[in-house]
Amino acid sequence: MSARFRLSAAAAIGLLSPAAHAARPAPIEVAMTIDDAPMHAPFPPGESIASVNRALIAALARGGVREVTLFVNGIGTERSSEGRAALEAWRRAGVRFGNHTWTHGNIDEVGVAAFEADIAKGEPLLAELGGTGDEHWLRFPYLAEGKDAATRGAVRGWLADRRYRIAAVSLSFGDWQWTGPLARCAAQGNRAALAELDRRYLAAAADEIARARRQDRLSGHPFPRVLLMHDSAMTARMMPRLLALYRRLGVRWIGLARAERDPAYASDVDPRRAPAERHWLDRPADLPPRDDGGALNAICPAPAAAG
Numbered sequence: 271m272s273a274r275f276r277l278s279a280a281a282a283i284g285l286l287s288p289a290a291h292a293a294r295p296a297p298i299e300v301a302m303t304i305d306d307a308p309m310h311a312p313f314p315p316g317e318s319i320a321s322v323n324r325a326l327i328a329a330l331a332r333g334g335v336r337e338v339t340l341f342v343n344g345i346g347t348e349r350s351s352e353g354r355a356a357l358e359a360w361r362r363a364g365v366r367f368g369n370h371t372w373t374h375g376n377i378d379e380v381g382v383a384a385f386e387a388d389i390a391k392g393e394p395l396l397a398e399l400g401g402t403g404d405e406h407w408l409r410f411p412y413l414a415e416g417k418d419a420a421t422r423g424a425v426r427g428w429l430a431d432r433r434y435r436i437a438a439v440s441l442s443f444g445d446w447q448w449t450g451p452l453a454r455c456a457a458q459g460n461r462a463a464l465a466e467l468d469r470r471y472l473a474a475a476a477d478e479i480a481r482a483r484r485q486d487r488l489s490g491h492p493f494p495r496v497l498l499m500h501d502s503a504m505t506a507r508m509m510p511r512l513l514a515l516y517r518r519l520g521v522r523w524i525g526l527a528r529a530e531r532d533p534a535y536a537s538d539v540d541p542r543r544a545p546a547e548r549h550w551l552d553r554p555a556d557l558p559p560r561d562d563g564g565a566l567n568a569i570c571p572a573p574a575a576a577g
């Protein structure tokens with residue numbers, strides 16, 4: 271046995287020692303939710319609704335994420351014939367569907383009546399896709415629940431009457447911010463910039479798990495997280511690496527309904543209650559805010575904006 275071999279064997283044994291094992295992070299339970307199905311555009315050259323959704327479905331299956339809730343904007347089935355086919359592929363893969371309104375309107379811009387009509391317009395499509403009861407989860411577009419108490423109260427009463435539950439978001443690293451930069455960098459064939467996008471994406475995801483753990487330690491009350499992702503080419507590109515990262519960080523996948531059984535989500539599960547005063551997406555003071563949006567917008571600027 272060479273000295274070199276003995277060294278690497280010792281190093282390997284060290285990796286398996288009880289001390290190293292104890293350093294493995296404690297599990298953190300997370301529910302996977304994906305918004306803006308069947309498409310969060312734009313797409314890079316060569317990608318399509320079909321290819322993006324196919325890649326996402328395959329990556330989630332390979333990564334062992336057994337329960338996924340997909341929030342649908344029905345308008346995506348009007349814009350392309352691939353939209354409906356993509357949703358059918360998700361159905362065959364066993365996804366649960368939720369309502370994200372038909373057009374992705376913002377309640378504070380369209381008003382309560384139009385917003386409610388936009389939710390109702392999505393119901394027949396979700397029923398056709400195979401209602402499980404889960405389609406009565408609502409994810410508010412832009413996470414806007416109403417700018418004042420009157421708006422919030424009105425829509426929550428309507429949701430309660432129709433047996434909706436609100437799909438909270440308690441974990442997000444702003445994956446949607448990569449959608450445009452990926453399309454630009456890919457169109458320009460800028461490989462260095464693409465690598466930088468990938469690096470930043472994974473760093474942001476890891477940072478938000480650290481923030482969740484920090485919040486749990488500060489509060490003394492760990493609770494399951496509901497992760498917000500988007501049906502985009504960037505998230506399809508990164509999902510295998512993202513799931514591997516999350517595995518290393520101790521993420522254990524659970525379903526949305528199980529996550530929201532935690533008392534932290536009581537006012538989401540029952541919209542008759544007043545909205546929670548919560549700050550799940552705020553950062554503790556000792557974790558500085560990320561600014562991926564500003565940095566990402568500067569990567570691969572569009573030619574018109576670069577001049």
Ligand SMILES: [Zn+2]
Binds near residue numbers: 305306370411
């Ligand atoms: Zn959305």
